[in-house]
Amino acid sequence: xxxxxxxxxxxxxxxxxxxxxxxxxxxxxxxxxxxxxxxxxxxxxxxxxxxxxxxxxxxxxxxxxxxxxxxxxxxxxxxxxxxxxxxxxxxxxxxxxxxxxxxxxxxxx
Amino acid sequence: xxxxxxxxxxxxxxxxxxxxxxxxxxxxxxxxxxxxxxxxxxxxxxxxxxxxxxxxxxxxxxxxxxxxxxxxxxxxxxxxxxxxxxxxxxxxxxxxxxxxxxxxxxxxxxxxxxxxxxxxxxxxxxxxxxxxxxxxxxxxxxxxxxxxxxxxxxxxxxxxxxxxxxxxxxxxxxxxxxxxxxxxxxxxxxxxxxxxxxxxxxxxxxxxxxxxxxxxxxxxxxxxxxxxxxxxxxxxxxxxxxxxxxxxxxxxxxxxxxxxxxxxxxxxxxxxxxxxxxxxxxxxxxxxxxxxxxxxxxxxxxxxxxxxxxxxxxxxxxxxxxxxxxxxxxxxxxxxxxxx
Amino acid sequence: xxxxxxxxxxxxxxxxxxxxxxxxxxxxxxxxxxxxxxxxxxxxxxxxxxxxxxxxxxxxxxxxxxxxxxxxxxxxxxxxxxxxxxxxxxxxxxxxx
Numbered sequence: 260x261x262x263x264x265x266x267x268x269x270x271x272x273x274x275x276x277x278x279x280x281x282x283x284x285x286x287x288x289x290x291x292x293x294x295x296x297x298x299x300x301x302x303x304x305x306x307x308x309x310x311x312x313x314x315x316x317x318x319x320x321x322x323x324x325x326x327x328x329x330x331x332x333x334x335x336x337x338x339x340x341x342x343x344x345x346x347x348x349x350x351x352x353x354x355x356x357x358x359x360x361x362x363x364x365x366x367x368x
Numbered sequence: 369x370x371x372x373x374x375x376x377x378x379x380x381x382x383x384x385x386x387x388x389x390x391x392x393x394x395x396x397x398x399x400x401x402x403x404x405x406x407x408x409x410x411x412x413x414x415x416x417x418x419x420x421x422x423x424x425x426x427x428x429x430x431x432x433x434x435x436x437x438x439x440x441x442x443x444x445x446x447x448x449x450x451x452x453x454x455x456x457x458x459x460x461x462x463x464x465x466x467x468x469x470x471x472x473x474x475x476x477x478x479x480x481x482x483x484x485x486x487x488x489x490x491x492x493x494x495x496x497x498x499x500x501x502x503x504x505x506x507x508x509x510x511x512x513x514x515x516x517x518x519x520x521x522x523x524x525x526x527x528x529x530x531x532x533x534x535x536x537x538x539x540x541x542x543x544x545x546x547x548x549x550x551x552x553x554x555x556x557x558x559x560x561x562x563x564x565x566x567x568x569x570x571x572x573x574x575x576x577x578x579x580x581x582x583x584x585x586x587x588x589x590x591x592x593x594x595x596x597x598x599x600x601x602x603x604x605x606x607x608x609x610x611x612x613x614x615x616x617x618x619x620x621x622x623x624x625x626x627x628x629x630x631x632x633x634x635x636x637x638x639x640x641x642x643x644x645x646x647x648x649x650x651x652x653x654x655x656x657x658x659x660x661x662x663x664x665x666x667x668x669x670x671x672x673x674x675x676x677x678x679x680x681x682x683x684x685x686x687x688x689x690x691x692x693x694x695x696x697x698x699x700x701x702x703x704x705x706x707x708x
Numbered sequence: 709x710x711x712x713x714x715x716x717x718x719x720x721x722x723x724x725x726x727x728x729x730x731x732x733x734x735x736x737x738x739x740x741x742x743x744x745x746x747x748x749x750x751x752x753x754x755x756x757x758x759x760x761x762x763x764x765x766x767x768x769x770x771x772x773x774x775x776x777x778x779x780x781x782x783x784x785x786x787x788x789x790x791x792x793x794x795x796x797x798x799x800x801x802x803x804x805x
Contacts, residue, residue, distance in 0.1 A: 289768070327765065336567070351787065422774055587766065
């Protein structure tokens, strides 16, 4: 039982760290603001969720477990909202996404 | 090891802050700087300081400086002279200071004077004399209550200063503008308003939790006050200043700020009247430890009230002045259009 | 395993700072700060477990909230007149206060 908990916790931590690092690489290599925001928004929330679930397997007592659940719920609520607000503000202020060159339809506001 | 990496990152961010001319980006980097300092404090195991640094440095001061540059403009004036003399003075003073510290004992060494006289007395005596597990709170609230009183009075004075310089009396026609402003903001900020309404009770409850849990874990009055005011500031940003002024009546907030300092001072005076020294909590009740608990609870409550109210007052004053500037610009534009 | 996860989060934070310094537009920098804040929440939680002091989770909750409030504040005040740089194409929409 103990070793199952340890392995599941380690697995969740590995998945979470991989997602976070790939989000970090994405924010550096993507060409445009909107694509970078897509990378950060998705990997931030899911990576944070996985790391927190992995930490829940390691928690010694119930109070710490419930605090981790609270942080998880907060992250799941706050992450997508921030992405939405950021994209909306950027679009509203005129930052246009780059379109492919051989694409003939114009972007609609 | 992790200290060196964090300090290097801090230096890199500090250089980037100095070199950039776009003030908005500088604010973003200041936010990162505050978060890095708080991580540094966590790595050094100073949890209460990290708490306060996170709440104040990365949250409130970013918002306040942001409000200011919405009124002053985004780019920095370029300096026209090279301040070589100032650089020389700074380097000279820095070298003197470093030379002066060469004689001091190493950071955290066992035979430094502070670790021989005062610190062992606090660490050994805290649990029996005061009986709360968090030594930082017991030092802040009981052993050094007088210094904390000075801090609270300084915060209160800052609030008075901001009120004296920047306060804008709300006009009666402002309350008629609430509904149209609310409608237009509602369609623009709909998603974020709904999410804020879900989050606000949680943030306020968390502020109360931090206030009263400060005896057992990181927390206390300062941090709780800052978190409470951060919740109110969030509400003000998204629902408009006039709505927020109706929710938190400004004169009541000012009264609470004064009451916080008064509560703190009254605890000291009551100890005097009961026969002990100023801020000697042992005489507040029959059992000395219970007296200490009561004293710590009351003064932390006073600190929390004052800090929250002063932060709210400062934000309302800044935002009110910004609104006045916008209103004047709007009136000027209308005058120009009508005179054309 | 916890230490490896801490190092991975740390690397992600450094990548976010790099984007924060070189990001050409303002919104890249806001995105970098937001990502840095989320990673700091994870870093504090992991450090709490590594150093054996799970009371750090309170700080993690505060960071998450403060990060959220800061980004909302920045975005709320970033579309004022004085702060608009002219956008790259001439699609300037009507500015509001």
